[in-house]
Amino acid sequence: MDVSFLINNLNDAQRLAVTAPSKAMLILAGAGSGKTRVLVHRIAWKIQVEGVSPHSILAVTFTNKAALEMRDRVEKLLKFPTQAMWIGTFHGLAHRILRRHASEAQLPTTFQVMDSDDQLRVIKRLLKSMRIDDKKWPPKQIQWFVNGQKDEGLRAKHLSHNGDFFLEQMIKLYHAYETICNQSGLVDFAELLLRAHELLRDTPELLAFYRQRFREVHVDEFQDTNKVQYAWLRLLTEGKDNLFIVGDDDQSIYGWRGAQIANIFNFQQDYPNYELIRLEQNYRSTAYILQAANQLITHNNNRMGKQLWTDSDNGELISLYSAFNEQDEAYFVVDQIQQWLEAGNLKKEVAILYRSNAQSRQFEERLMIEAIPYRVYGGLRFFERAEIKNALAYLRLLSNRNDDPSFERIINTPTRGIGQRTLDSLRDFAKYEQISLWQATERRINDNFFSARAGNALKKFQKIMQDLETESHSLVLYEKVKLVGEKSGLIDFYKKEKEDRGEARIENLEELINAARAFDYPCEDDETLNDLDMFLAHATLEAGEMQGADADDCVQLMTLHSAKGLEFKHVFMVGLEEGLFPSGRSIEDVARLEEERRLCYVGITRAMQKLCISYAESRRLYGKESYPSPSRFLREIPKDCVQEIRVRAKVTKTFKTIKVTESLGGHRVGDKISHAKFGLGTILQLEGEGTQEKVQINFRESGLKWLMLAYAKFERLS
Ligand code: ATP
Numbered sequence: 197m198d199v200s201f202l203i204n205n206l207n208d209a210q211r212l213a214v215t216a217p218s219k220a221m222l223i224l225a226g227a228g229s230g231k232t233r234v235l236v237h238r239i240a241w242k243i244q245v246e247g248v249s250p251h252s253i254l255a256v257t258f259t260n261k262a263a264l265e266m267r268d269r270v271e272k273l274l275k276f277p278t279q280a281m282w283i284g285t286f287h288g289l290a291h292r293i294l295r296r297h298a299s300e301a302q303l304p305t306t307f308q309v310m311d312s313d314d315q316l317r318v319i320k321r322l323l324k325s326m327r328i329d330d331k332k333w334p335p336k337q338i339q340w341f342v343n344g345q346k347d348e349g350l351r352a353k354h355l356s357h358n359g360d361f362f363l364e365q366m367i368k369l370y371h372a373y374e375t376i377c378n379q380s381g382l383v384d385f386a387e388l389l390l391r392a393h394e395l396l397r398d399t400p401e402l403l404a405f406y407r408q409r410f411r412e413v414h415v416d417e418f419q420d421t422n423k424v425q426y427a428w429l430r431l432l433t434e435g436k437d438n439l440f441i442v443g444d445d446d447q448s449i450y451g452w453r454g455a456q457i458a459n460i461f462n463f464q465q466d467y468p469n470y471e472l473i474r475l476e477q478n479y480r481s482t483a484y485i486l487q488a489a490n491q492l493i494t495h496n497n498n499r500m501g502k503q504l505w506t507d508s509d510n511g512e513l514i515s516l517y518s519a520f521n522e523q524d525e526a527y528f529v530v531d532q533i534q535q536w537l538e539a540g541n542l543k544k545e546v547a548i549l550y551r552s553n554a555q556s557r558q559f560e561e562r563l564m565i566e567a568i569p570y571r572v573y574g575g576l577r578f579f580e581r582a583e584i585k586n587a588l589a590y591l592r593l594l595s596n597r598n599d600d601p602s603f604e605r606i607i608n609t610p611t612r613g614i615g616q617r618t619l620d621s622l623r624d625f626a627k628y629e630q631i632s633l634w635q636a637t638e639r640r641i642n643d644n645f646f647s648a649r650a651g652n653a654l655k656k657f658q659k660i661m662q663d664l665e666t667e668s669h670s671l672v673l674y675e676k677v678k679l680v681g682e683k684s685g686l687i688d689f690y691k692k693e694k695e696d697r698g699e700a701r702i703e704n705l706e707e708l709i710n711a712a713r714a715f716d717y718p719c720e721d722d723e724t725l726n727d728l729d730m731f732l733a734h735a736t737l738e739a740g741e742m743q744g745a746d747a748d749d750c751v752q753l754m755t756l757h758s759a760k761g762l763e764f765k766h767v768f769m770v771g772l773e774e775g776l777f778p779s780g781r782s783i784e785d786v787a788r789l790e791e792e793r794r795l796c797y798v799g800i801t802r803a804m805q806k807l808c809i810s811y812a813e814s815r816r817l818y819g820k821e822s823y824p825s826p827s828r829f830l831r832e833i834p835k836d837c838v839q840e841i842r843v844r845a846k847v848t849k850t851f852k853t854i855k856v857t858e859s860l861g862g863h864r865v866g867d868k869i870s871h872a873k874f875g876l877g878t879i880l881q882l883e884g885e886g887t888q889e890k891v892q893i894n895f896r897e898s899g900l901k902w903l904m905l906a907y908a909k910f911e912r913l914s
């Protein structure tokens with residue numbers, strides 16, 4: 197058979213990587229050099245040329261969109277369905293393994309996956325039941341702690357506090373949290389990974405089975421794996437060395453979530469016979485765009501160092517727009533998009549990338565006004581909307597009566613006269629008896645514990661769930677979802693809500709039915725899995741994948757983080773301001789600042805033909821007005837790649853250079869100072885000349901401020 201189509205459009209290094217025999221391989225290369233392409237072609241090569249069964253292929257990546265795209269690309273190459281291959285995200289695949297082997301993993305077969313909001317709610321409830329002050333012990337901090345430990349592979353029982361009071365309390369809470377989750381059959385995101393790892397580690401037969409099954413293991417974006425993910429990969433491939441990884445240390449952007457570039461070094465040690473291939477040609481971007489990215493990233497010290505070149509034309513200069521405020525920025529961006537569309541281009545070729553989800557609203561509003569279809573990844577995601585979560589909570593409780601957070605969510609939604617006192621009493625009883633809220637309700641009803649009113653209200657709820665159970669039994673998935681909308685009273689409830697809002701909610705519920713109808717999980721060998729549970733997990737794991745089908749032509753809005761691995765002809769990178777990008781918290785910490793810079797590198801390298809960067813001189817975000825200065829990253833991009841845009845008139849003028857110095861007027865970066873009005877702070881930046889000398893100070897109490905040196909009233913402490 198002619199298989200040249202698998203290698204024809206590859207350069208020599210890529211071809212080498214695609215056709216190399218199975219062994220440990222590391223493809224280390226910069227953005228847009230064809231890493232993902234190589235991975236996809238290699239999968240196809242293994243199947244088509246070496247006769248590997250699709251069943252034996254495992255391929256992991258980070259976002260659902262990237263996984264879908266990978267599947268799609270393999271399918272296009274091979275021209276047959278990829279159902280049998282395990283292609284997905286770490287979380288998705290871990291979930292699949294846990295579902296198949298729930299009892300070996302000590303989980304109820306109906307376990308439910310919690311998103312991070314649900315997780316936070318469980319923690320809040322936990323604090324309340326333990327009578328711990330959530331001001332002193334912020335739930336978010338506990339969540340952070342628990343997830344951080346899990347990412348490191350550590351359970352509460354592995355931790356010791358060595359007399360440290362803070363740690364002691366955290367460990368106690370971690371323990372209590374584990375107990376609750378186990379009781380209610382709930383699994384958070386970090387738990388999916390940890391438990392899937394423990395399952396394989398502690399069940400030799402299973403491990404042997406999966407080792408045998410997965411002949412070829414591939415990982416995209418390897419630089420962002422965390423400890424548990426790596427350990428899981430290691431378990432699967434140890435001794436066989438059949439691990440093919442691609443990555444780019446300059447695109448490591450999840451350090452804050454426990455990702456470790458160190459895994460690249462671990463790999464080199466653990467698989468000493470590995471082969472390294474570097475790809476150096478970028479095929480994605482124009483020369484100006486690539487030059488900007490290359491130059492920016494040289495400002496990081498901690499790099500493995502790579503060459504990246506292109507033989508593309510210079511292309512258009514990168515546009516830079518300084519907006520008055522965030523509305524002006526959105527106005528400008530949407531105006532530019534219109535011009536792009538008028539020139540006959542497609543909407544889906546355009547992406548607006550931002551640092552923080554909260555920035556999307558401005559662009560959404562403008563796009564809506566101009567009637568340009570768009571799709572937001574992340575942000576207020578479809579599955580996170582209240583009405584959807586309510587409907588899902590009914591479904592989850594239907595599947596698993598011990599799912600306490602779902603119980604809490606819907607016991608009185610829509611309102612059915614179950615008061616706080618009744619609920620508190622149920623909670624206390626459940627806690628005392630170590631049973632779920634549902635079980636507590638049943639027992640209390642049987643004992644006639646409550647007053648007639650409260651008792652009846654509870655019975656009503658119980659009846660709804662029982663009816664749902666009986667009536668949904670023989671229904672297919674989407675009919676179950678439909679039934680829940682009607683039986684739960686949610687639809688009637690929203691009908692009574694103020695016109696627009698209620699209507700929109702009902703539309704969303706209808707969309708949920710459609711989603712259930714279209715739901716088709718790629719596991720032909722997993723008939724035992726229950727479609728409702730798979731759908732519910734999909735809703736939690738793949739939130740945000742719902743607005744419009746993927747194939748629809750609409751403008752793409754997403755955070756820089758979720759843009760990793762993707763490419764668009766026309767990219768807008770917005771909000772390049774100190775305090776936003778780089779983010780406020782990263783400014784004082786070199787390691788975090790470097791991570792922000794890598795994120796900027798990721799952003800720039802998403803662009804194929806046109807890149808447009810903008811910042812606002814004043815911005816209202818999270819309800820606060822600020823006057824940020826332009827991001828330092830702008831100064832790190834070569835001037836001759838950039839043109840500044842004025843509205844209506846394009847002026848080819850380079851971005852004004854501000855003289856940045858380490859010291860000014862006797863002050864130095866890092867000096868601790870005390871200001872008459874703002875109190876204590878640290879000098880972060882100094883810039884400007886003459887009367888324009890400015891200093892940026894991070895004040896302990898009032899945050900970041902720029903002050904004119906000539907007028908600022910502060911004195912140096914150190
Ligand atoms: P990232 O680091 O952003 O994930 P990557 O290294 O995975 O990037 P790909 O997405 O695989 O890069 O490739 C970037 C673009 O270059 C794609 O459009 C791809 O089709 C194209 N490309 C890669 N290699 C070649 C080649 N040899 N000839 C032509 N086009 C190529």
Ligand code: MG
Pocket residue numbers: 231232233416761
């Ligand atoms: Mg890639």
